[in-house]
Amino acid sequence: MINILRLSHVVIRVTDLDKARYFYSDLLGLIETEKDGDYVYLRGIEEGQHHSLVLKKASSAGLSYIGFRVAKSEELDKAKEELKSLGLKVMKYKEKGVDDGLLFETPGGIPMFLYYDMEYVGDSRLDFYKHKGVNPIRLAHVNFVVKDLEKEIEFLKKYMGYYETEIFLDSDNVKTVSWLTKRGDSHEIAISKSSKNSPGFHHETYYVHDVKDIIRGCDILASAKLWDSIERGPGRHGVTEGYYVYFRDFDKNRIEFFSSDYIVLDPDKWKTIVWTYDQFRYRSDFWGRPIPQSWLTEWVPVEDISTGNLKGWS
């Protein structure tokens, strides 16, 4: 078991850094820590760490990796051994602001990064007059897609200390989506099962304090004529209870803004909420509003940590 503290950051691939900065920072309000070569480092209002969303210039959209912070620096060496012993790809890796980290791939093939120490630049919590866009607070969760869902869940539970808060069953009562947490929010990780186009990355999500910020995101993007970017919502999820909206950037990477989910106060008393197929109507969108086909079928590929190239899809 690797002692994970929390989800930390996401590195996504964009083809045009300036357009991406315009989207994520100028319009939506993520704070730019710095730009360095082919990378732009962004963070939320409440985040003091160097970055929680990194835009990496690349040939096409996709996930580079998902970063997690471990609870103690000793965990990194332990983790390297443990992951190796599981037959998973793992290698040392640095980022800007992080001198000591590990890149690895989960059983499902999702690239992840573990680290203990990241440069700290300070948060912008009380600088209200500088806040703009949707006032994104901090990274909330990630959502990815694998072929073998149960195996991936088992890995996250057994080796990263996550537990399931809620699940979806399909019409054969087989688990099709799982929500997991460690910190105690409704979830930090959501995983879907898909026989094709996996491994894949569906979206990362930022918390906002107020559903009004979610609404404002739609107003902002529409008035900037980016209707193609407004994919789904605003709505209320049944699963996790949160208010949501999903946007697509210029490369079709997907980002969610989210608010008002719950805290798992007593993990020992939490019975995993099981949403059956006959609850289909209101489990994803609590109001029963239809889900766009694009949201159900489109997501981006992930990188092979050895090459940095996107993994092909089957």
Add this chain to the structure above:
Amino acid sequence: MINILRLSHVVIRVTDLDKARYFYSDLLGLIETEKDGDYVYLRGIEEGQHHSLVLKKASSAGLSYIGFRVAKSEELDKAKEELKSLGLKVMKYKEKGVDDGLLFETPGGIPMFLYYDMEYVGDSRLDFYKHKGVNPIRLAHVNFVVKDLEKEIEFLKKYMGYYETEIFLDSDNVKTVSWLTKRGDSHEIAISKSSKNSPGFHHETYYVHDVKDIIRGCDILASAKLWDSIERGPGRHGVTEGYYVYFRDFDKNRIEFFSSDYIVLDPDKWKTIVWTYDQFRYRSDFWGRPIPQSWLTEWVPVEDISTGNLKGWS
């Protein structure tokens, strides 16, 4: 020209008064003034008049009539003559709380009611602890459907003093929807053209002060398992700018909740906003979210004022 003061109320047909009261009052928060026989009289928080929405027990859904208040009592006799001279059906009519009124049908066949004096019961503006549901403030506008749109607009302009704030053109640049106001809000009346199922009544709308109330309406209906009632939204209109959501009652009558539209400060400077067909994407929903087919094709019939029976549709 009949000197109209404002849109006043709507009388709709419901098959089950108790279920309708549950929907409009218990869940959504319209205030019940009284129930009397086959009628339930409702109003908004800011409305002191006896009723702004009347639920009338009938065999099926539909519009009984739309009520307008005239500016002076003398207008009623004038109106009777004027409407008669236009060859329109007109007859004296009373409501509970209104001893002296006129029922008539517009050229398009929409039943309307004119009156000067309605019983006044007082508003609930400052009784915040009693407010519930979506905190509906007051009736905002009505939306109906006719065959000959231009003729209906001409009647409303010439004889009722309305003017157009915005219009939609179809792919042949023919006017297909018109928004009109007198009081100065973005609109009190919206009219669509349809060759079939007309005359018809699409919806009435109540103002709420806060987009949060619109959101709450969805939460309330969904948690009460009335997903069938949540038809469209929440969203932001391009035309009129307002935030909106559309619900359907147990008989499929449609009601909208609406907020944050504009005021026409200078009617003389207002150039009718023309939305062309190539703006289709964002003119109805500013965010470009798709419009449910039901919203585009379903609405209710209207009564024949002579018989009280619904007019058949062609």
Add this chain to the structure above:
Amino acid sequence: MINILRLSHVVIRVTDLDKARYFYSDLLGLIETEKDGDYVYLRGIEEGQHHSLVLKKASSAGLSYIGFRVAKSEELDKAKEELKSLGLKVMKYKEKGVDDGLLFETPGGIPMFLYYDMEYVGDSRLDFYKHKGVNPIRLAHVNFVVKDLEKEIEFLKKYMGYYETEIFLDSDNVKTVSWLTKRGDSHEIAISKSSKNSPGFHHETYYVHDVKDIIRGCDILASAKLWDSIERGPGRHGVTEGYYVYFRDFDKNRIEFFSSDYIVLDPDKWKTIVWTYDQFRYRSDFWGRPIPQSWLTEWVPVEDISTGNLKGWS
């Protein structure tokens, strides 16, 4: 009777134009139409006219004049005669964007400006991504101070067509404050009686759509270290029902942001709401929160229209 259409704009005196622009536009979000010499012209999001708030460079704070738009161009000449015949000071006057206007002083000595035509530049209603600060929508009302309250009210009623919506009585049951409207909002004008420091100008007010914008104004000013500018609120008024907050600029001119008041749907049925002295606790702030002494005793002087100099106070 001068046929007034509506309250239009306010011209206030500031000692430092750049600091004032920073306050009203950069921080609070009023849109700058242009700067021209000693004047900065601002407007709200929904306003298409050239200006609704003008910052005029001067030696000290104060009101230059309050602008009203008349309903027809013919009203100006009529007004000039009528005002002259009442023995009031009146003179022709131009502003940037307004070639034909009248400056006059009310019986109480308040400088007002009447015009029919102002340059129209277009509104920013749907440019959501450009909106900032508190998202001020449009000028809502003005509040000024005179010695002889009843005389001023009589003038506004008889010659400008206003009517009283609400009043305060003091402990001797004498009217001490009056709220008046013409357009139908809760009020466009509020007048207080004061034996000293009159005539004076207490504040102008902008509508915002959402109480969240009122809150944000406090966050913005406080984070910009302008605690001296946050004078009173946020709160809810009993009189007029609106949510409010009052700020003071660098020269101590006062501005209010306001939301969720009512509409007078039936002026003929509206009984002036009389707040007696024993309702003191909740008539100004509905929640009974104390009123800062500065709000009760501080306001700015007004200009003498003949000289452009501030009138001395007695």
Add this chain to the structure above:
Amino acid sequence: MINILRLSHVVIRVTDLDKARYFYSDLLGLIETEKDGDYVYLRGIEEGQHHSLVLKKASSAGLSYIGFRVAKSEELDKAKEELKSLGLKVMKYKEKGVDDGLLFETPGGIPMFLYYDMEYVGDSRLDFYKHKGVNPIRLAHVNFVVKDLEKEIEFLKKYMGYYETEIFLDSDNVKTVSWLTKRGDSHEIAISKSSKNSPGFHHETYYVHDVKDIIRGCDILASAKLWDSIERGPGRHGVTEGYYVYFRDFDKNRIEFFSSDYIVLDPDKWKTIVWTYDQFRYRSDFWGRPIPQSWLTEWVPVEDISTGNLKGWS
């Protein structure tokens, strides 16, 4: 070190159970689990445990005790020994829904209750149509008063695992208030130093999702004519960043509603925020609004766990 999981509940003394139920449940929206004899058991929308606020009928206002949940059942026996060895009063105690618990007094004399298992009744998260009042979500924190602040902090740190997020210094640079957390919210506990009227209990706090709920609390209480109950706010705290409002019940017990504070993502990187005396203006209320004298000087006594009687104040 007792392995505390989290703050759990508060038991306060009220003289009239029906009036208290009216205040906390009918008006403010806390959900009543049950009433049993002299006790009313309340909880928030997101809380599935039997109670988070207990109203206990007594001769006067005050704190009965603050409840904490331990992480494992074994902790109770460990705790009993540890607390005894520290010379603190400790005794076995039961509550309705809790068969096995420990009552003890901190060094400062604050009564606390430790337990592992409480009856679980289920939460009301998704029952939106039943939510009312301010939609209180869950117990957020408690605030109490002791003579020897440093000693109390040391106890909470060393024996209950809390750490300081923020502190206030007085004009002599001596610590005067401390905010502590374990779960990772801005704080679960705030402690003030006072030479008189200690030990005392200042308030407990419930989270709400939306600052609009905080505003609504004021509207609700004022419209129910309970202006005496609206003590301080709404405002934004500098310390903890949260939006707040403070109410007083019929016995003058104080409750706060709170929203939008921060999460301590990295406890190891968190440097305790030190607010010095020259930041007095904006450290408690970020907007610099004055603090009512009652808030600074009034709070309620606490019970002696041996007798159940209130401790006298010196």
